[in-house]
Amino acid sequence: MSVLIFLDQADGHIKKSAFEAACYGAAIAKQTGTIAEAIVLGSINDDLAAIGQYGITKVHTVKNDALNHVDAQVFTKIIADAATATGATVIIFSNNFNGKAIAPRLSVRLKAGLVSGAVALPDTSNGFIVKKNVFSGKAFANVAINTAIKIISLNPNSFSVVTTIGTAEVAAFAANVDAAKVTVTNTNKVVGEVPLSEAEIVISGGRGLKGPENWSLVTDLAKLLGAATACSRPVADIGWRPHHEHVGQTGLAIAPNLYFAIGISGAIQHLAGVNRSKTIVVINKDPEAPFFKAADYGIVGDAFEVMPKIIEAVKKMKGLI
Amino acid sequence: MKILVCISKTPDTTAKIAFADNNTKFAADGVQWIINPYDEWYALVRAIELKEADAATVIHLVTVGLADCDPIIRKALALGGDEAIRINADSHDSYYIASQIANVAKEGNYELVFTGKETIDYNGSSIGGMVAELLDLPYVSLATKFTLTGTSAEIIREIEGGEETDTVQLSVVVSCQKGMAEQRIPNMKGIMGARSKPLKVVEPSAVDAFTAIASFDLPPAKAGVKLVSPDNPEELVRLLHEEAKVI
Ligand SMILES: Cc1cc2nc3c(=O)[nH]c(=O)nc-3n(C[C@H](O)[C@H](O)[C@H](O)COP(=O)(O)OP(=O)(O)OC[C@H]3O[C@@H](n4cnc5c(N)ncnc54)[C@H](O)[C@@H]3O)c2cc1C
Ligand SMILES: Nc1ncnc2c1ncn2[C@@H]1O[C@H](COP(=O)(O)O)[C@@H](O)[C@H]1O
Numbered sequence: 001m002s003v004l005i006f007l008d009q010a011d012g013h014i015k016k017s018a019f020e021a022a023c024y025g026a027a028i029a030k031q032t033g034t035i036a037e038a039i040v041l042g043s044i045n046d047d048l049a050a051i052g053q054y055g056i057t058k059v060h061t062v063k064n065d066a067l068n069h070v071d072a073q074v075f076t077k078i079i080a081d082a083a084t085a086t087g088a089t090v091i092i093f094s095n096n097f098n099g100k101a102i103a104p105r106l107s108v109r110l111k112a113g114l115v116s117g118a119v120a121l122p123d124t125s126n127g128f129i130v131k132k133n134v135f136s137g138k139a140f141a142n143v144a145i146n147t148a149i150k151i152i153s154l155n156p157n158s159f160s161v162v163t164t165i166g167t168a169e170v171a172a173f174a175a176n177v178d179a180a181k182v183t184v185t186n187t188n189k190v191v192g193e194v195p196l197s198e199a200e201i202v203i204s205g206g207r208g209l210k211g212p213e214n215w216s217l218v219t220d221l222a223k224l225l226g227a228a229t230a231c232s233r234p235v236a237d238i239g240w241r242p243h244h245e246h247v248g249q250t251g252l253a254i255a256p257n258l259y260f261a262i263g264i265s266g267a268i269q270h271l272a273g274v275n276r277s278k279t280i281v282v283i284n285k286d287p288e289a290p291f292f293k294a295a296d297y298g299i300v301g302d303a304f305e306v307m308p309k310i311i312e313a314v315k316k317m318k319g320l321i
Numbered sequence: 322m323k324i325l326v327c328i329s330k331t332p333d334t335t336a337k338i339a340f341a342d343n344n345t346k347f348a349a350d351g352v353q354w355i356i357n358p359y360d361e362w363y364a365l366v367r368a369i370e371l372k373e374a375d376a377a378t379v380i381h382l383v384t385v386g387l388a389d390c391d392p393i394i395r396k397a398l399a400l401g402g403d404e405a406i407r408i409n410a411d412s413h414d415s416y417y418i419a420s421q422i423a424n425v426a427k428e429g430n431y432e433l434v435f436t437g438k439e440t441i442d443y444n445g446s447s448i449g450g451m452v453a454e455l456l457d458l459p460y461v462s463l464a465t466k467f468t469l470t471g472t473s474a475e476i477i478r479e480i481e482g483g484e485e486t487d488t489v490q491l492s493v494v495v496s497c498q499k500g501m502a503e504q505r506i507p508n509m510k511g512i513m514g515a516r517s518k519p520l521k522v523v524e525p526s527a528v529d530a531f532t533a534i535a536s537f538d539l540p541p542a543k544a545g546v547k548l549v550s551p552d553n554p555e556e557l558v559r560l561l562h563e564e565a566k567v568i
Binding site for chain 2: 010015069070071072073076095096097098100101102103104105107108109111112113114115116117129131132133134135136137138139140141142143144145146147181182183184185186187188189190193195197198201225243244246249250251257258268269272275278279281282292293294295296297298299300301302305306309310313314316317
């Protein structure tokens with residue numbers, strides 16, 4: 001009996017969401033009186049023994065350049081073998097792009113019930129019940145997993161990373177690495193930008209900004225705060241901003257600590273992607289804009305007048321002027 | 322070329338979310354049902370475009386659901402599906418649903434299985450991957466572009482912080498999202514034609530569900546917005562720094 005956590009990596013570094021998954025898995029291990037182990041696939045440049053800080057006893061590694069691209073079929077087999085070898089009864093993923101590709105396959109392979117999009121620790125007082133997001137953040141479902149092995153994928157930014165003192169044992173896991181049936185011919189990553197799904201602060205603009213030429217009101221503030229940028233759907237549809245910035249019901253769903261919305265009305269389909277943010281700030285000139293109902297802080301005013309002053313104030317706060 | 326498109330029914334995006342029976346059931350009274358947007362706008366429309374480019378293509382639709390799904394299935398047929406199969410079962414367990422779909426897929430020998438990226442009600446993002454594993458097929462998730470060249474497909478999919486181009490031999494399971502196609506509206510001819518298209522209802526095969534929904538909760542209501550004067554935006558920065566502690 002143990003908890004096994006899949007640590008997702010990109011470019012040789014463990015992702016922030018994977019540390020959340022590690023802490024979450026370690027907390028479940030503690031709750032159920034067992035240990036937490038982790039598995040990392042591909043070539044890693046990080047010090048893996050340091051993962052012990054997140055409550056992980058042992059890290060299983062499969063160093064193989066072929067695993068630097070995630071192939072769900074290949075990864076599923078290796079993780080299933082590792083789960084069997086370690087006797088894992090709970091397996092944790094981050095509910096990010098890779099988690100969504102692998103966890104469902106693993107669920108079938110191990111005949112293990114999956115709850116995707118978990119937002120809290122399971123309730124193990126009577127069965128095994130996991131709280132997850134449903135209706136695009138508008139509600140939660142408490143889902144019982146009724147199989148012997150349980151798989152949970154944790155929503156990013158819903159469990160805090162807490163570190164202690166500890167060192168993990170690092171051991172190579174002897175895995176059969178199959179040839180991938182999917183060939184990756186090209187990858188195109190936006191370099192130097194904070195990925196939207198992992199960002200703690202997101203500055204977002206809507207049609208109220210009138211045109212792409214005014215986007216410095218969004219990007220200047222984002223740069224100052226180390227934030228990612230996002231936009232409403234019409235903004236991406238008209239081509240003012242790239243598609244990957246579109247958040248909402250049909251775009252990306254995010255849950256940053258701060259979501260700062262400028263000139264966005266707050267239509268229900270937009271809110272579906274951002275309503276899990278911890279703090280929401282709305283700048284809109286219309287006091288009736290529905291977004292104010294979902295906001296924590298707001299200014300009823302013209303973004304073109306208000307935003308430059310906000311940017312100045314942040315610079316002052318940061319001691320830049 | 323045979324394509325199977327997975328179609329699910331969800332409440333309209335503006336539906337009020339409330340629960341009944343001691344918070345164990347979605348309160349469906351007065352709710353308008355639609356085809357899950359990812360299934361309709363992206364999976365189905367891209368399948369229709371592939372058919373328009375190749376006279377030999379057929380599109381089958383599959384839905385796991387009760388008779389109340391028939392109106393949305395008819396709409397999918399009106400848009401351009403050729404034939405529909407409804408598996409007469411009501412379940413929210415992804416494994417149960419995926420198993421039923423995989424059975425249909427096995428029988429029909431489809432070269433392509435399209436699903437949506439996720440259902441906007443239960444947000445599982447799981448069915449596509451599960452169906453692929455059940456069929457032992459590759460799965461390309463979160464596709465934004467799909468092109469066919471003979472018996473292989475070139476797919477652009479979203480990855481964290483960017484995109485990736487994949488090539489894969491058919492058969493393959495693909496989950497579809499924005500970028501794959503543009504939303505279409507059924508025309509009169511499609512709506513009339515849909516009435517005579519086959520909608521086959523089959524009983525589910527026996528499968529044990531892995532999970533069950535015990536109850537639902539609504540998030541606590543927000544305390545209300547704290548408004549700052551537009552003449553004093555500096556105050557907002559102070560509040561975010563000192564009170565909310567987010568910057
Ligand atoms: C099925 C479905 C799915 C959808 N999915 C999504 C989705 O995923 N994401 C999404 O965003 N939308 C989605 N939509 C669209 C959504 O309904 C709204 O149309 C959209 O979010 C509106 O974008 P907006 O707020 O930028 O623009 P608008 O609605 O045009 O609002 C602009 C706002 O800017 C304000 N404004 C104007 N000038 C200024 C100024 N100078 N200073 C300050 N404020 C100003 C206005 O008061 C207004 O509130 C979906 C719709 C449907 C039907
Ligand atoms: N009951 C169902 N019947 C048919 N297809 C479904 C059903 N539920 C989900 N799907 C398909 O699987 C996709 C992902 O659903 P989910 O994993 O539930 O988020 C959906 O977009 C549909 O294409």
